[in-house]
Amino acid sequence: MQGFIIKVNRFKDEDLIVTIITQQNLQTLYRFYGARHGVINLGFKIDFETQMGLNTTIARLRDVIHLAYPWIMDRVRLSIWQQFVALFYPHLKDSQEIGSFYFELLDSAASSWHQQNPKRIAIESYIKILKHEGRLHEDFICLYCEKKIENEVSLLRAFLPSHPTCSHRLSISSRTLRKLYDDESTLFMSDIDVDTLWHVLIEGL
Ligand SMILES: [Zn+2]
Structure with missing residues (x-):
């Protein structure tokens, strides 16, 4: 089986204790210490087997x-x-049957x-994730005042839209954002806009 490690707990x-996004589901597995084991690290893609131990509820990696x-x-x-992969653990930790979407995305x-x-x-x-989960707010209605946003959009966590004057956060043009949502591409975006969105993204999925 293959998967991406999204959490490593000593x-x-x-x-x-390692949590892995696999092709089918989210798995939390136990790995006993051993000098001959390969390196396990956050974000690594691994091939692995699991084994159910006696008297345990958690399978071995x-x-x-x-x-x-x-x-x-x-x-x-x-x-x-x-930083990106670590965001998936708090987002998915209470799910198990997540299908193949997240594995294929990563x-x-x-x-x-x-x-x-x-x-x-x-x-x-992330735009693909928001679309897949039905959480992409394409209507540009301000979260605070509930009025339409015409020009500049300030995104909050989970890319929730707001007026720059309502949230006092960095903004991005609504046209740029519309194009990103339609094309799922950042090709036309400046590095400054990319940094602005990156900082919103790492607040959490
Ligand atoms: Zn507003």
């Missing part, structure tokens, strides 16, 4: 192989990847993570 000094991407040695790219993002500014890929992926 347990009893050297053991780990076994036979881990790290399916490394070439950009894993690039510290900046890895750091942005880990798989596709990871495959192109080296090709451009990875924050752009994260934002494009």
